[in-house]
Amino acid sequence: MRIGHIRERDAPAGTPWRLAAALDDGERPARWLDLEVARRRLVRLDERLAHNDPLFRVPVTTLDAHLGTTGGEQRGRVAGLTALVDPFRSGAVALEEDDDDAVLAAADLIFGPPILRPPSFRDFYAFEGHVATMWRRRDQEVPEAWYRLPIFYFSNTSEIRGDGEPVHAPAGSMELDYELEVGAIVDSPIADVPADRAEDAIGGYTILDDWSARDLQRDETTVRLGPAKGKDFATSIGPWLVTPDELASARVPGAAGPDLAMTASVNGVECSRGSWVDAHFSFGRMLERASTDVRLRPGDLIGSGTVGSGSLLESREGTLGRYLEPGDVVTLAIERLGRLTTPIVARVSDRR
Numbered sequence: 352m353r354i355g356h357i358r359e360r361d362a363p364a365g366t367p368w369r370l371a372a373a374l375d376d377g378e379r380p381a382r383w384l385d386l387e388v389a390r391r392r393l394v395r396l397d398e399r400l401a402h403n404d405p406l407f408r409v410p411v412t413t414l415d416a417h418l419g420t421t422g423g424e425q426r427g428r429v430a431g432l433t434a435l436v437d438p439f440r441s442g443a444v445a446l447e448e449d450d451d452d453a454v455l456a457a458a459d460l461i462f463g464p465p466i467l468r469p470p471s472f473r474d475f476y477a478f479e480g481h482v483a484t485m486w487r488r489r490d491q492e493v494p495e496a497w498y499r500l501p502i503f504y505f506s507n508t509s510e511i512r513g514d515g516e517p518v519h520a521p522a523g524s525m526e527l528d529y530e531l532e533v534g535a536i537v538d539s540p541i542a543d544v545p546a547d548r549a550e551d552a553i554g555g556y557t558i559l560d561d562w563s564a565r566d567l568q569r570d571e572t573t574v575r576l577g578p579a580k581g582k583d584f585a586t587s588i589g590p591w592l593v594t595p596d597e598l599a600s601a602r603v604p605g606a607a608g609p610d611l612a613m614t615a616s617v618n619g620v621e622c623s624r625g626s627w628v629d630a631h632f633s634f635g636r637m638l639e640r641a642s643t644d645v646r647l648r649p650g651d652l653i654g655s656g657t658v659g660s661g662s663l664l665e666s667r668e669g670t671l672g673r674y675l676e677p678g679d680v681v682t683l684a685i686e687r688l689g690r691l692t693t694p695i696v697a698r699v700s701d702r703r
Contacts, residue, residue, distance in 0.1 A: 352433055353380060353689075354555070355591030356413060356463035356513070357455065368463045370411055371455060372436045373591070378689050381457050387411040388453040389435045396444065406431060414592070415467050418538055418554075420650035428538045428649075429554030430594055463513040465557050465592035466536050469652040472586065473641050474532070474561055475503040477607070477632040480625065480659020488664075501632045501640040506561070507583035508652070514590035514691055519677070519698040521584040524564035527675040527695065531615045531623055531661030531683050533608070534559030534588050535634050537651040541642050549638035552647070555592035558683050558691040559654050562586065565664055565674065588652070590689050598687055607633040611686035613658045617679050622670040625658035627685070 356368035369387060373380035390411050394400050400407040405426050411417065417432070419425030438444040439453070446454055476482055476497070486493050496502075512518060520527035538554030561582065568581030601609035608627035615623035637653060660666050663674055675681065677697040684690045 352430070352436060352594045352597070353591045354386075354414065354429065354432060354594075355383070355465060355589070356467065357383060357460045358463070359455075359459055360461055361459075368413055368467065370413055370417070370432075371460075372432065374436075374440060374454065378687060379457070383455045383457060383460065384436060384439055385453050385455055386432065386435050389439060392453065393435065393438060393444065404434070406434060411435070413467055414465065415650060418466075418649035420466070420468065420470055420648070425649055429536070429592065430596075461513075461515060462590040464511045464588050465555070466588070466650055466652060467511070468650075469508050469511065469536070470648045470650050472506045472508050472652040472654070473503045474506050474654035474656065475501055475632065475637045476656040477501065477630045477637065478625070478656055478658050478661075479631045480629060481657040481661060481665065484659070484665050498631070501637045503637070503641065504577045504582075506578075506586060506654075510583065510585045512585055512587040512693070514587075515694070516587065517694045517696040518562055518585045518587065519696050520675070521564050521567065521580060522698065524567050524581075525674070526565035528563045528565050528663045529615055529661075529675070529681050529683065529693075530561040530563055530657040531613055531625070532559040532561055532657055533557075533613075533627055533655040533685065533688075535653045535655075536592060537638070537647050537653065538649050540646060540648055541638070542646045543644065544639060544642045546633065546635040546639040549635040549642070550595070550633070552638060553595060553634060554649075555594045556598065556688060557588050557592050558590070558685050558688050559652075560587040560681070560683055560691060560693065561654055561657065563662070563664075587691060587693050589691050593688050601687065603628055607631060607636070608655075611688075613661065613685045614683070615661060616682045616684075617663075617671050617675070619680075619682075620670065622663065622666050623658070623661045625660055627655075627658070629659060630655060
């Protein structure tokens with residue numbers, strides 16, 4: 352199942368996001384099902400649903416509300432939304448051939464972040480190819496601890512962007528860079544969970560761009576406290592959330608991740624290529640580490656870290672020849688997860 356926050360392209364400014372699920376298979380579904388319209392229609396057909404299942408009693412608004420991240424009660428996990436989708440996909444409930452208000456054309460939609468306000472964002476460092484390149488640039492070997500411990504840092508959740516939302520370099524930076532990652536959204540409360548059960552708490556996966564201001568980051572890391580203003584100005588995720596069952600056939604026995612290609616292009620020119628299968632740590636290992644002695648909450652966002660070659664810091668000499676500038680368009684793609692596109696714009700000095 353693919354689910355996303357949507358609104359019509361011609362909707363007035365400030366129109367709330369709505370939750371929709373893909374009706375078509377494939378990485379770029381053409382038709383989407385408005386889940387609140389679907390819920391109301393199913394309850395009209397069978398009033399018992401509203402008595403038996405909280406999913407059908409309360410309007411479907413956002414994934415955040417469904418997971419209870421906005422202060423309300425959690426109504427269910429991501430996979431539970433299939434109860435709204437399956438009757439329409441299977442044909443058990445017929446859709447109108449023309450102008451069905453439950454069906455939305457992807458060409459008419461804007462997609463927001465799959466989770467609008469994650470309670471937290473932990474970004475890991477799971478790909479040896481990227482890590483080794485970073486340490487080689489310092490003329491040093493990868494620390495032995497990296498091979499033992501999934502390492503992460505906390506980043507900012509107030510600057511989450513969706514597909515098509517612009518990003519600009521932060522104040523004082525001339526070295527804006529993308530970072531190609533896999534994102535996972537937790538949909539179950541967990542604590543001290545072992546690696547072999549941890550991935551059961553993941554509701555779905557998405558593409559994640561952990562934007563970096565390399566010049567600011569370079570100064571900050573000399574103090575050895577971790578990234579701050581070199582990272583906290585933007586994180587892009589999207590275009591939608593893909594449930595784990597959609598990736599099952601790409602799983603490789605013994606590998607940390609499925610065999611799915613990951614690419615990044617700037618202005619249509621490919622600058623990065625890797626594979627999720629090359630991760631040193633699985634999301635199970637990452638969640639085991641993240642949940643040790645703490646509670647992870649539904650809606651928490653987990654980043655894999657950058658795939659090998661997945662940034663201009665690694666690849667620009669042989670590709671773009673520079674860092675990002677206003678007017679560039681960055682497109683990250685991961686097989687089965689879709690394509691996440693970001694226009695780069697100039698920074699506006701006065702922000703209110």
